[in-house]
Amino acid sequence: xxxxxxxxxxxxxxxxxxxxxxxxxxxxxxxxxxxxxxxxxxxxxxxxxxxxxxxxxxxxxxxxxxxxxxxxxxxxxxxxxxxxxxxxxxxxxxxxxxxxxxxxxxxxxxxxxxxxxxxxxxxxxxxxxxxxxxxxxxxxxxxxxxxxxxxxxxxxxxxxxxxxxxxxxxxxxxxxxxxxxxxxxxxxxxxxxxxxxxxxxxxxxxxxxxxxxxxxxxxxxxxxxxxxxxxxxxxxxxxxxxxxxxxxxxxxxxxxxxxxxxxxxxxxxxxxxxxxxxxxxxxxxxxxxxxxxxxxxxxxxxxxxxxxxxxxxxxxxxxxxxxxxxxxxxxxxxxxxxxxxxxxxxxxxxxxxxxxxxxxxxxxxxxxxxxxxxxxxxxxxxxxxxx
Ligand SMILES: NC(=O)c1ccc[n+]([C@@H]2O[C@H](COP(=O)([O-])OP(=O)(O)OC[C@H]3O[C@@H](n4cnc5c(N)ncnc54)[C@H](O)[C@@H]3O)[C@@H](O)[C@H]2O)c1
Numbered sequence: 001x002x003x004x005x006x007x008x009x010x011x012x013x014x015x016x017x018x019x020x021x022x023x024x025x026x027x028x029x030x031x032x033x034x035x036x037x038x039x040x041x042x043x044x045x046x047x048x049x050x051x052x053x054x055x056x057x058x059x060x061x062x063x064x065x066x067x068x069x070x071x072x073x074x075x076x077x078x079x080x081x082x083x084x085x086x087x088x089x090x091x092x093x094x095x096x097x098x099x100x101x102x103x104x105x106x107x108x109x110x111x112x113x114x115x116x117x118x119x120x121x122x123x124x125x126x127x128x129x130x131x132x133x134x135x136x137x138x139x140x141x142x143x144x145x146x147x148x149x150x151x152x153x154x155x156x157x158x159x160x161x162x163x164x165x166x167x168x169x170x171x172x173x174x175x176x177x178x179x180x181x182x183x184x185x186x187x188x189x190x191x192x193x194x195x196x197x198x199x200x201x202x203x204x205x206x207x208x209x210x211x212x213x214x215x216x217x218x219x220x221x222x223x224x225x226x227x228x229x230x231x232x233x234x235x236x237x238x239x240x241x242x243x244x245x246x247x248x249x250x251x252x253x254x255x256x257x258x259x260x261x262x263x264x265x266x267x268x269x270x271x272x273x274x275x276x277x278x279x280x281x282x283x284x285x286x287x288x289x290x291x292x293x294x295x296x297x298x299x300x301x302x303x304x305x306x307x308x309x310x311x312x313x314x315x316x317x318x319x320x321x322x323x324x325x326x327x328x329x330x331x332x333x334x335x336x337x338x339x340x341x342x343x344x345x346x347x348x349x350x351x352x353x354x355x356x357x358x359x360x361x362x363x364x365x366x367x368x369x370x371x372x373x374x375x376x377x378x379x380x381x382x383x384x385x386x387x
Contacts, residue, residue, distance in 0.1 A: 016155030144177030212277035309365030324364030
């Protein structure tokens, strides 16, 4: 049985990955600085919503999967995977030092026999910097970069079905990483480290742009008093080239925005399409608030305005970087009394009371439970659920 440690293992990427390897008989240790998340895992409790993960966790925890905050466990491993977060800073540039700090902190515990895998979404060139760090200590680097491409909430299903991009700083590392991921992925696609770093960032930036064009068209059309979804449906009907055109919606979450900005920083801040997409996507909350104001025909001051759905995507409990909070903030600036509901977010109002109490509603995210509602108050729904 191969021993594998995942650093940042109790996060959104670490858990599905750890469970996938555990299901293929690896001996998995999830290393994490968050003691609450470690405790949750060891008591077979999933810290967030992830389809199919709860059952797998129950099957493997305490048998061939554990969580710990004790970093020294990495000494005993064959493979060490790093999946800690990779945010951008206040200038929207990648915080490269965050990645390097984590790797450097674990350096005294690593040895040159181990395969080291970077799995976080990183700024192009970071793999080579880590290679130099490892070489300075060991003389060689057994290092791979294999980006994660799962979509949150469906990670377990996707991890076994998506091709895995694999790169290594040398053939030995690339082959070892390819053999490792062949255990869980249906297909291995080999790239150079630089290509793999860019492939991941470009995938996320492209998705962010897809949402931006839908959002731009939504604002363009609705500002004229027309119905965006009537036009979108007509565009897509039996017309294959428009089949994948996205619907409008708050484009948020911990990845798409920051990865588009990482790509822009890589291209000397000259990724104009990426920045335009950011202006559109980040501007949508302002447009939604002004739409509601127009529908209510008066100032929102003193009115009870509801934001329905706080998570950044439907049927998920992840509120990281959710634009529903920006909507809330804008409503507060209008001096509205803001009510919030989200069945997945503790401490928010029950749905029925929320709908009853609100004078007007903005749909933040279309959880399944909201789609069949018949809202009889002024509302704004850029997702096109309540048409
Ligand atoms: N969330 C996704 O769906 C997704 C998909 C593809 C790629 N990614 C990328 O994967 C990376 C991780 O994202 P995430 O969503 O899993 O983040 P996350 O915040 O959910 O998980 C990161 C985990 O790392 C832990 N951590 C931080 N510093 C640590 C340290 N020094 N030692 C051990 N643990 C530490 C945190 O406690 C946390 O549990 C990012 O680069 C992200 O862009 C995320």
